[in-house]
Amino acid sequence: MSAFPASAPSHVPREFADVIRDHLADLAEEMIAEIQASVPEYARPGDEKYVRAVRRAVEEALRLFLGRTAENGSGKGRLLEVYRAIGKGEANEGRPLDSLQAALRICARVAWRRLALESERLNLSHRRMSEVGEAILVYLDEIAAAAAEGYAGAQIKVAGELELRRRRLLDLVVADPPADPRAVEDLARAVRWTVPKTVAGVALAARSPGAGARPALPPDVLSDLDRSDPCLVVPDPDGPGRAGILDVAVRDWVVALGPPAPVHEAAQSLRLAREALTLARRGVLAGDGVIRCADHLSTLIIFKDEALIRVMRRVRLAPLGALRPAQRDRIAETLLAWLQCGYNANEVAARLHVHPQTVRYRLRQATELFGDQLKAPNDRFELEIALRARALSAQASPR
Template identity: 55%
Template sequence: MANKSDTSDTRTTAEFVKTLRAGIGRVSEEVIEEIQARIPEYARPSDEIYIKVVRHAVEQAVVGFLDHIENPEAPWDPEPFRAIGRGEAAEGRNMEPLQTAMRLGARVGWRRLTELAEPLGLSPQSLYDLGEAIFVYLDQLADAAAEGFDEARAHAAGEVERRRGRLLDLLLSRPPASPEAIADLAKAAGWRLPKTVACVALGDQHGAYRAPVLPPDVLTGLDRPTPCLLVPDPNGPGQGQLLDTALRGHRAAIGPAVSLTAAAASLRWAGEALELSRRGVLPRGLLRCADHMATLVVFKDEELVNTLAEARLAPLAHLRPGQQDRLAETLLAWLRHGRGAGEVAARLHVHPQTVRYRLRQLEELYGDQLADPDIRFELEIALRARQALLTSERA
């Protein structure tokens, strides 16, 4: 059975709650005035809708506190305050203004409580308990608002990522999407339209793919059949170094810089370079297609190149393999670097007399063909392909 003191405290608390409920409007106005005077983010005197939202939030907080005092065992619904946190995220603010507003509200509540303590005959212990309850309740509000804030931020980030994923799909579609469709989705995704782009094809990382750390304007397609990136303005200041740093340790190929609507072509070239790297025709590690365009062109149609090589390298076919290699190497250096024996010798690190001897052999084998510019061009294609394949076989 409750003693006389307990009954008195219960009656006093009930009277206190009743008195505060009657003055909710006044307390709410005090809280709102304090908040708007001290927190610029909430000072919108001309925005009636916003003032109504703030008043509703304050009244919810006060009523919720009084409900808790009146019935401490009743379940508490945090959803209204999660919604307030989501609203802060939608407004583009961090949590600091809201947390400050809550502390100011608690201060006003405490002030109002001390004003009523003597008229209602609240004991010091009851006053202490109510004050502690205010700050416990404040923590509950802050936690609920933070949950809503984090939820909204995560949802917004996820939505932006989904839009960026759709934008990447649109940019890599064939035929290319219309510039208007690309511009609309880029705006929705918060992505600035660049003048040029380059696609990066990413290779497997031995079954454990490790995503590179990238700047926010790079579109990522790590879940695509060939993981890829789309880099805006790849030739801009510092972009080369940035990519070198981000892709260090990755097997990747950077496609050529192209217009936005040709992004799929950049990715196609990057994918072909990556495949040639896998075969050993191109080096391992980070490749730039711009550094290997001739090899990419040569291997674009290997069947045709093989047919060309069979025809143009036929004069060497009857020689021993070692002879074929030496003469092919000399002929390619002669075609690429000029017709002087000294320059070719320097490139091959052999004596000029050795080069002259080999060139005489080639003249005997090819005759007047070496004077034809079209045949020289086709010979260089065939010899470049031969050299690349030999390199890959020896790798």
């Protein structure tokens, strides 16, 4: 809307309209020359089609300005329609609104300069000069506001279409089976996304209903937080400066980062991230920071087939069944630590914060219980998996 009072003249004094009409071609040339010299975005001397478009826009502006005399301001609707379309075109061309506004100011300045040159010949009074100047400013304000409205509308539309395309690209990247690489490359080119060498899928879950504020992420991160299973695709996750880009999200979201993978394996990376997210929500994995699947691969393997793990626990941990619950827990904890610490009782004692003699006593009990299982490497491996699964499950239960 105009920033000037309602009493400001909406028509152009006839004397000045006659000056513009007589010098329309010269004024248009002068305005175009100054616009191209002062606004880099409009300087395309070798593009004849573009120069003609600029010329049409300038001549249309002058004709509509002249219409203020003949129609006494009644052509305002047409004026605003034209400049909304111009603003929309600028947005679609990707030029900043400042460039258009600068061009409009240049046109107003050239028009006023022409008036100053002709004022003495026309014998215009100071009052008449003021009316012309105010008419120019009111006109400039109206068309600038209309152009800004068209520009904003186009930006919203373009942003919406771009976001839809980026979401479609995300769907293609994480498709299983993988999408045609040519389709990915074509859509990536359309949204100006450089296809990276590696990507990582990211699974997210809001920490509480309605509490998931959208994190500020780099523009090359593909995201869709509105779907039932929110996810991201992070390009080159191991690249310089990439390690902390998800840290901004962990306050409101539980975030699981899948392992780096080639683009055609993005679905697998996202699948692992979702599995890690599920384990975090169960309490198996800590979810207070970014959960990096690469740091929890063994846990993901253990919980990949829980039915199989239950069978392994029944078979390998059967000797613990004869013990009281508290004693069972102590023996299982000590035996797992011993297997993980390379069979070093002193390290086990330091890890569990007990005396080495206590560790040795418990290990003698474990040897009596498990016997040959502690001798064969394959049996020890399965026993460690079973004990690890038991410990992780116990960790999750209270949560």
